[in-house]
Amino acid sequence: MLNLNTSQTQARATLEDGNVNLQSEVAYRTRLIEIGNKINAARDLDEIFIDLSDEILSLFDAERLTVYVVDGVKRELVSRFKSGDEIGEIRIPVSKSSLAGYAALTHKLLNIGNVYDKAELQNIDENLDFDKSWDQKTGFRTQQVLVYPIIFQKYLMGALQLINRKDGGRFHEADEKAVVDLAKIIGIALYNQKRMAARGGRVTKFDYLLENHLVTQKELAKAITDARQRKEPVESVLSREYKVPKTEIGESLSRYYKVPFVSYSAAHPIPGELLAGIKVPFMRANLWVPLRLDEGQPVIAIDDPHDLKRIDEIKALFPGRRLKFAVTLKQDILDFIKLFSADEREMAEIDDILSQLQDEYHEIEEAESGVGEEDSAVVQLVNKIILDAYARNASDIHIEPYPGKQNTMVRIRVDGSCTVYQTVPFAYRNAVVSRIKIMADLDIAERRLPQDGKIKFKKYGGKDIELRVATIPTQGGMEDVVMRILAAGEPIPLDKIGFSERNYDNFVQCVIQPYGLVLVCGPTGSGKTTTLHSALAYINKTETKIWTAEDPVEITQKGLRQVQVKPKIGFTFAAAMRSFLRADPDVIMVGEMRDKETTHIGIEASLTGHLVFSTLHTNTAPESIVRLLDMGMDPFNFADAILCIMAQRLVRTLCPDCKKAYNPSEEEFGELVREYGEEEFAKNVNINYNDELELYKPQGCEFCNNTGYRGRMGIHELLVGTEEMKKLVQRRAQMEEIRRQAIADGMTTLKQDGIEKIFGGKTDMLQVRKVCIK
Structure with missing residues (x-):
């Protein structure tokens, strides 16, 4: 009887437990449906998540909730809603480096009992990791995590993450089912919101x-x-x-x-012909500016292309022409106007200058005869061209007139590449060239022969700028002008030039010798003089007497006695060097060894106890030896004198703010190795290909004017005067034999040094190929 009663009691208890479980599951599902209905009915998902967060946390008996959505641009998960206010926003990659990222990547549910238990994580995936940094930042301790991807029709929309059950245990199987259902509901809501935004009951700019x-x-x-x-x-x-x-x-x-977006660029060419006759205050007040001609149609930047009143006013200024519009931020428009118009406070606005340049003309000759080189508009225009080029860190300014009624092109060279600065109306081409000639003390009547001179700009435009000017007669009776802006300033420290560690050590060992010859070679504009001045700065001490002969003196240093040569009056490099030898020098730097006499004196000086620095216009270091011997130098004296010869080029560097890392293909890696030389690559670089190897490529941002490149650095080829090398010089060996010996002595060629800098993330192969062949 007792056993029967006991059995009945147990059966009744089991039935009651089942009813309780059934009732609790029904209540659980009811609460989930209510939450889902509220989410589906919501107009504003952000607001509804705030209102429902406590209900959702109560449903799962959890401490924290995070709803992530996918950032469609950066391919990251970004927290759209989260409980806890220690951090404003969480961004994590869709990868195995975080739990939510793993769930989003694999489209799998994760139910972790202890996120700090590495064995539990690796049991799921050996690469799975928990990002502890968020706990460290907030002071909140994560223990259990339940996370499921938010997916709509196979499209990843985000992830739903719950943290820490309040009872300290793992999330239940019922919780797993509920989180899957809730993620589906949120996925539909996110999709509907995106679709509504795309169709736009209420379309906005954002x-x-x-x-x-x-x-x-x-x-x-x-x-x-x-x-x-x-x-x-x-x-x-x-x-x-x-x-x-x-x-x-x-x-x-x-x-x-539905028009292109244009961002401000300090390198944007000035559209001179479009600005003529338009008042700057009018553009500034109405927030628009002409940018360029596109297939003969003016392109206008404006902050609101739907503003019909302003559009009509702009069209009235360009009668009979179809206009193209681009949208631009307000500040960018103001910056463009400032770039196109403003400079020194004493100068007129560019619209005033160009307005003065416009004339009612019928024939070219009539138009040109009406303009003088002392015309105030011409004076201001030339000053502005120089000041703008200087402000943009240009090295050269090119004035390029064309025959007929074609406008004159003005280009500037920045970081080794030419870009269009602006165009000048054709009627003023002769006046602009004549004005530059007057500033450079050249003969304005002589237009058939090339001339060269200098401009000390301080007396014309306020800033202390020096320019080297060359005029060259061109086809059609025109005359081109090229002005090089001489970069005055302090020398760059030797360790900031861009030397590899090996080249730096070898070069320093040469420049600290008591006597001998150090040569730097390369084409015009490759930074030879800058490198020599950096070497002089390295050895510039009170006990060392240093004389320099330069044409022109661009970089000045305290402690150096610097001399400007004047070939027109017979004060040449050779004459300067002969004078130096009577002036008790320790170190002599001569700007260039361009003739036999200067080279001979330099070698003799290096043999009589002086350290001599100079430059040569040759392409490679081995070629320099052959060139000097062909000039008639005594091979024995030259072999005794030589310490080192360094070839140099300047290569454009990738913009540090926007360069993009990527894993190169095996073919690209193999091409770099072949270009370097397989044996030398294994010896000098010794990098093997793998999936984690990173190179960099240009992308473009506002800091580099969307070019992907910013600044330049040196690549070098350093031939050291070893005993073996001296023997080859003495017997006038062939250049290829000298090159092989230099490589055996440890020389890396220009291209090899460039490739090393590619692997260092500084540049790319396109830029290296632009400046060297071998």
């Missing part, structure tokens, strides 16, 4: 930013309110306060207005 989760609806609303209160553009607030990249804001505006 839908693209919302769709790709660069900002939330709440952040955008606050940005709009803040912008209205501060009386500034919403775009400025988004960029400054919410760190939205300018390129993404531009993409959003471009999609909304």
Whole structure:
């Protein structure tokens, strides 16, 4: 009887437990459906997540909740909603480096009992890792994690993550089912919101930013309110306060207005012919500016291409011409106007200058005869060209007139590459050239022969700039002018020139010798004089007397006695060197060994106890030896004198702010190895190909004017005067034999040094090939 009663009691208890479990599961499902209905009915997902967060956490008995969405641009998970306010935003890659990233990558559910248990993580995937940095930043301790990807029709929308059950145990099987259902509901809601934004019941300029989760609806609303209160553009607030990249804001505006987006660039050519007759205050007040001609049609930058009133006013200024429009940020428009018009406070605006340059002319001769080189507009224009080129760090200015009624092109060279600066109306080509000639003390009547001179700009435009001027007669009775801006300033420290460690050590060992000959060779503009001055700065001590003969003196150093040669009056490099030898020198630097006499004196000076530095216009270091011997130098004296010969080129470097890492293909890696030389590569570089090998390529950003390159660095080929090398010089060996010996002595060629800098992430093969062959 007792046993029967006991059995009945147990059966009744089991039935009651089943009813309780059934009731609790029904209640559980009911709460989940209610949450789902609220999410589906919500107009604003961000607001509903705030309202429902406590209900969702209660459903799972969890401490924290994070809803991630996919940033469609950067391919990252970004927290759209999260409980806990220690950190404003979380961004994690879609990868195995985090739990949410792993779930999003693999489309799998993760239920972790202890995220700090590496064995448990590796049991799931040997590469799975928990990113502890967030715990370290917040002080919150993560223990259990339940995470599931948010997917809609195979498209990854984000991830739903719950952290720490309040009872300290692992999340239950029921929790796993619930998180899958909840993620599906959120996936549908996210998709519907994106679709609504795309179709646009209410289309806005910033839908693209919302769709790709660069900002939330709440952040955008606050940005709009803040912008209205501060009386500034919403775009400025988004960029400054919410760190939205300018390129993404531009993409959003471009999609909304259905015209291209244009970003400000300090290297943008000045559209002289489009600016003529247009008042700068009018452009500034109405926020528009002409940028360029595209297939004969003016391209106008404006902040609102839908503003019909302004569009009509602009069209009235260009009668009979079809216009193209581009959208631009307000500040960019103002920057373009400033670039096109402003410079020194004493100078007129560019629109005033170009307005003066316009004339009612019928024939070219009539137009040209009406303009003088002392005309105030011409004077201001030439001054502005020089000042703008200097401000853009240009090395050269090219004035290029064309015959007939074609406008004169003005180009500037920055970091070794020429870009268009502006065009000047054809009627003023002779006046501009004549003005430059007057400034350089050249003969303005002589237009058939080349001339060269110098401009000391301080007396014309305020800034202390020196320019070397060359005029060259060109086809059609025209005359080109090239002005080189002489870079005055301090020498660059020797360790900042861009030497490899091996070349730096060898070069320093040569320049600290008490006597001998150090030569730097390369074409014009390859930085030879800069390198020599850096070497002089390295040895410039009180106890050392250093004389330099230069043409011109560009870099000045305290402690050096520097002399400007004047060939026109017979004060040549050779004459200067003969004078130096009577002036008790320790070190002599001569700007260039361009003739037999200068070279002979240099070698003799190095043999009589002086350290001699100079430059040569040769392409490679071995070639320099053959060139000097062909000039008639005594091979025994030259062999005794030589310490080292260094060939140098300047190669454009990748912009440090936007260069992009990538894993090269095996073919690309093999090509670099073949270009370097397989044996030498294994000996000097010794890098093997693998999936983690990173090279860099240009991308383009606002800091490098969207070129991908910023600045230049040296690549070098250093031939050292070893005993074996001296023997080859004495017997006038062939250049190839000298080259083989130099490589055996440890010389890397220009191309090899460039390839080493490619693997160092400084440049790419395209730029190396542009400056050297071997």
